[in-house]
Amino acid sequence: MTDAETIALGSTGELELSSYQDFCISFLALVIVTLSSWTCSLAQATQGQVTDDSNGSTKSGSITGRVVNESGQPLANAVVYVRAFASSAQPQVTATDGEGNFQVSGLDPRAYQVWAVLPAYSTAPRDPDSAKAAYFRVGDSATLELIKGGVITGTVTGSAGEPIVGVRVFAYMIRDGNGQPPRYATPFRVQATDDRGIYRIYGLSQGTYIVSAEGGNGYDDFGGAEYQSHAPTYAPSATRDNAGEIIVRSGEETTGVDIRYRGDPGHTVSGFASDPNETAKLSGIQIRMTSTVNGMSQWSRWSYQPPDSRGFMISGIADGDYDLTAEIYSPGGDLSLSEARRISVRGADVTGISLSLTPMASIAGRVVLEDSKLPECKGKRRPLFEETLISAWHNEKSAAKDKPQFIWALGSPTIPDRQGDFKLRNMAPAPYRFNIRFFAKYWYLQSISLSSSITPLVGRTTTNRSTDAARNWTTVKSGARVSGLTISLAEGAASLHGRIKTAENQRLPVKLFVYLVPADREKAEDVLRFFASRVFPDGSFALDNLPPGRYLAIAKSVSENESNVLSKLRLPDETEARGKLLKEGEAAKTQIELKPCQNVTNYSLPITVP
Numbered sequence: 001m002t003d004a005e006t007i008a009l010g011s012t013g014e015l016e017l018s019s020y021q022d023f024c025i026s027f028l029a030l031v032i033v034t035l036s037s038w039t040c041s042l043a044q045a046t047q048g049q050v051t052d053d054s055n056g057s058t059k060s061g062s063i064t065g066r067v068v069n070e071s072g073q074p075l076a077n078a079v080v081y082v083r084a085f086a087s088s089a090q091p092q093v094t095a096t097d098g099e100g101n102f103q104v105s106g107l108d109p110r111a112y113q114v115w116a117v118l119p120a121y122s123t124a125p126r127d128p129d130s131a132k133a134a135y136f137r138v139g140d141s142a143t144l145e146l147i148k149g150g151v152i153t154g155t156v157t158g159s160a161g162e163p164i165v166g167v168r169v170f171a172y173m174i175r176d177g178n179g180q181p182p183r184y185a186t187p188f189r190v191q192a193t194d195d196r197g198i199y200r201i202y203g204l205s206q207g208t209y210i211v212s213a214e215g216g217n218g219y220d221d222f223g224g225a226e227y228q229s230h231a232p233t234y235a236p237s238a239t240r241d242n243a244g245e246i247i248v249r250s251g252e253e254t255t256g257v258d259i260r261y262r263g264d265p266g267h268t269v270s271g272f273a274s275d276p277n278e279t280a281k282l283s284g285i286q287i288r289m290t291s292t293v294n295g296m297s298q299w300s301r302w303s304y305q306p307p308d309s310r311g312f313m314i315s316g317i318a319d320g321d322y323d324l325t326a327e328i329y330s331p332g333g334d335l336s337l338s339e340a341r342r343i344s345v346r347g348a349d350v351t352g353i354s355l356s357l358t359p360m361a362s363i364a365g366r367v368v369l370e371d372s373k374l375p376e377c378k379g380k381r382r383p384l385f386e387e388t389l390i391s392a393w394h395n396e397k398s399a400a401k402d403k404p405q406f407i408w409a410l411g412s413p414t415i416p417d418r419q420g421d422f423k424l425r426n427m428a429p430a431p432y433r434f435n436i437r438f439f440a441k442y443w444y445l446q447s448i449s450l451s452s453s454i455t456p457l458v459g460r461t462t463t464n465r466s467t468d469a470a471r472n473w474t475t476v477k478s479g480a481r482v483s484g485l486t487i488s489l490a491e492g493a494a495s496l497h498g499r500i501k502t503a504e505n506q507r508l509p510v511k512l513f514v515y516l517v518p519a520d521r522e523k524a525e526d527v528l529r530f531f532a533s534r535v536f537p538d539g540s541f542a543l544d545n546l547p548p549g550r551y552l553a554i555a556k557s558v559s560e561n562e563s564n565v566l567s568k569l570r571l572p573d574e575t576e577a578r579g580k581l582l583k584e585g586e587a588a589k590t591q592i593e594l595k596p597c598q599n600v601t602n603y604s605l606p607i608t609v610p
Contacts (some may be wrong), residue, residue, distance in 0.1 A: 053468045062105040065142035067096045067116045068604035070124065070250075074100025075146060078118040084110045085135065085389060088333060110386040111415050113138045114144065121146040122205040122250070125177065127534075137387045137439055142562075149203035152476045154235070154257035156197050156213045163197025164261045164295050167213045167227050174245070174298060177206035183209035184409035186298045187341050206250045210243040211235040213259045215316050231266035231318035232299075235259045239318060240291070240299070267345050268403035271353025273305050273312065273326035274339065283328065285357070287312045290323045290404045300406075319345050323404040326355040335426040340404050360410070361427040363392065363486025367420040370446065370492035377597040383489055385416040389486065392424050395431040395473055397573070403428065431473035433572060436487055444493035444545045445528055450474055450483035470527050473572050492596035494546045498603030500539040500555055509557035513565055514541045514605060517551035517578070517585045529576055532566040541605075548596045552585030555607045 004154060072216040076096055083091035084106040096102045096116075124145035126134065136142055136262055152171050156164040174186045191201045193213075197380060201211075234243035237260035246254055273285045287303040305312040306327070322345065326338040336357040343350050365387055391413040393597040399408070405507035423597040434448050448470040467474075476482060496516070500508060512535040523529050530548070535541045535555065550594045558565060569581075591606065 040387060043377070050553065051243055056262075059138075060106055061138035062103050062109050063107060063112060063114060063136055063138065064101070064103045064138055065114065065140075065144060066100045067102065067146060068100055068116070068146060069121075070147045073363070074098070074214055075116075075118055075121070076100060078102075078116045078121075078144075078146065080114065080116045082107070082427075084108075084415075086412075087115060091341060092130075096284070107138050108386075109138050109384055111389050114142050116146060118146055120149055120203045122149040122203055123147070125205075129167045129393055129513045135389055135437070137384075147205075148251040150206060150250055151200065151202045151253040152209065152246060152248060152257050153198070153200040153253065153255050154161070154211075154259065155337050155481075156193050156199065156259045156379065157165050158263070163195070164193060164213065165195050165197060166192055167261065168192050168215065169199040169201065169259070170212050170214065171201045171204060171209045171246075172212070172298060173205065173207045173209055173346050175208040177250075178209075184405045185300065185412065186388070192306045204248045207248060209246045209248055210240075211246060211257055211259065211263055212240075219532065227316075229266055229315050231262075231264045231316060233259055233262045233264070240320065244320070247342065264318070266318055267347075267352050268313055268315045268349040268351075269317055269322075269324070269345065270313040270349070270351050271311055271324075271355065273355040273357065275328060275336065277330075277336065277357070278357070282307065284309070285312075285326050285328050286403075287314065287355075288325050288327065288406070289314055289317070290319055290325075290406065292323065292404070304318060309472055314493060317345050319347060322347075324353060324355065324405065326357055328357060334362070335410060337407065337410070337428075340407075359479050360425070360483065361429065361478065361480040362423055363427065363432075363474070363476065363485055364421070364423045364481070364483040364489065365450075367416050367422065367441075367487045369420075370490040372490060372596060374492065374596050376595075377491050378440060380442040380597065381493065382491075383438045383443050385418060387412050387421045388436065388438040388489075390415065390422055390424065391426060391435045392432040393435055394428070395433070395568070395573075398473075399430045427476050429476055429478040430473045433570075434469060434485070434487070435474060435567070437488065440493075441487075441495070441544065442493050443489050443491055444547045446488040446490040446547065447486075447528070449486050451480075451486065469570055471525065490547070492548055492595035493544070494548050494596065494598040494600065496543045496546060496592070496594065496600045496603055497551075498541060498601070498605055500541070501537055501604045501606045502539065508535065508537075508539055509607075510560055511562070512557050514543065515554045515556070515569075515581055515585070516543060516546065516551040517550050517554070517581050519585075519591050523549065524582060525575075526579075527570045527572070527578070529571050532569050534565070548594050548598070550591060550593045552582070552588065553590045553592055553605055554581065554585050556584070556589055557607075 063082055067075045069075055076098045078096045079095050080096060080102045081091040094102050110579055112135060122146050136489050156167055157167060158164055166497060168190050170188050170190045173182060175181055189201050189204060191199045193199045205305060214230040214232035215230055234240055235257050236244055246257055273287060275285060283308045285305040287305060289301045293301040303312045303314045322343050323340040324343055328336050336359045337356040341353060357391050367388055369382060385603050392411055394408055411424060411427040414422050414424055436445055450467045450469045452465050511530050514535060516531040518524055518529040531543050531602050533541050533543045
């Protein structure tokens, strides 16, 4: 996953992929992953990530909440899903009442995803720099916001103007409402034409789209079979290279997006996928074909190679460049994936493609808790392992550019078991860093380390070497089984809440952040001692789970286009940026010392002058 902090609906960002027993279940899971980022809303907590200590029951209980629109008005009859992270169980489902309220009971203490779906509505985008929680625990109350989606409508006709009936029309988002391309896959919605050749696609998130009429993308076999062998026709009557772009705004309808269907015969891509572990003998293999435009995935088509078959075949392919991959899940949830095979389709079928599956990598480790013996920290709630969320984020700068983007969404966040042991699964080869979230006000992330055995010289004893995995990237090779990752949480965290001090009539910048950097030189290279929090519109700010010690405080604005500020601040290769902040903090001379389990409130901090 990347440093865009989205819980996988999830990560993913991004829904977490569960294990499956057959092709149908796995296909459904992958469809949900592709669509989830814009068909459902991740819950946003009414409070920050740190909540009251009394809300830490180890007994089963409920998650409650409310679903509202962008104006804060309640939405009735929205379907709400609650699902535990790292669980293969189906989510619990309920619906909102007339006031938009919901409750899901009988939940064990764990970290949960909460999302909602309502026809004609789309996801409210989450601010990646928000302090609000993106996952929940028993006893929490969640507020879910859905936005009235946009609409694209038009007709599909043949060369003589006759209606094309039953062809599927796809609306593919190529840029979101902020003008940014989707990260891992192209979100889409689809609707078949009626007997008049008319289609109407609703519930679209704000952004820029291209629209195509085609036989399908291989997700199912319902209708449109007569068009399966045709290459897609993009509005108004074009190939992908010169497709028209349609801007969609929330709650607005874009009409007249008509398509003159070309009916161009597409090409066929065929081959054989092999599985050395023979898992395919039980469930078969999924084949994914992805096109890439301007470095971003923009179109996918699926096929299925049944058990003991002679291979796979994908039809209706237009000229272009594609990545072809094979994938299969084991009953335990581990994924095997082939290396992406880059192919070019130019005026003819492509046959004889050979794909070989290889298990994806994993990292195993443990979370350890270090209690404090200080009297001021006595009686504070300890973190629960099952409420601790662990994610791995790949280094986008050094990641292989020849890999299709979807592979970075496959490695889902995980939670430890009751002993603190965990495993991050289905990781592509790349350098990674780790992100840890937990509920416990008086605890902080002390260290992330990776131990490794060193082969001794003759006559010497084997030694173990420990690497600071917060300060350094952890490189994972294809199929590797890495172990020895230790995440240490320590008791004694402090908190700092306050308000920005401004001159009379002074307005706050649009994106203002409060930074804490270590005041002690010996802590200058400890990336876990650097903190950032966005300032709320009323000038208040909150920083929690802080290691006790001396800090320099800075309030400064960032570019409106900049996001994931805390994540980027802690990247292993952002040494220069952290050094710059240290110098700015020393120049500002605003120092504060935080003692163990201390809560500082009403702190006043001036804006740093550039």
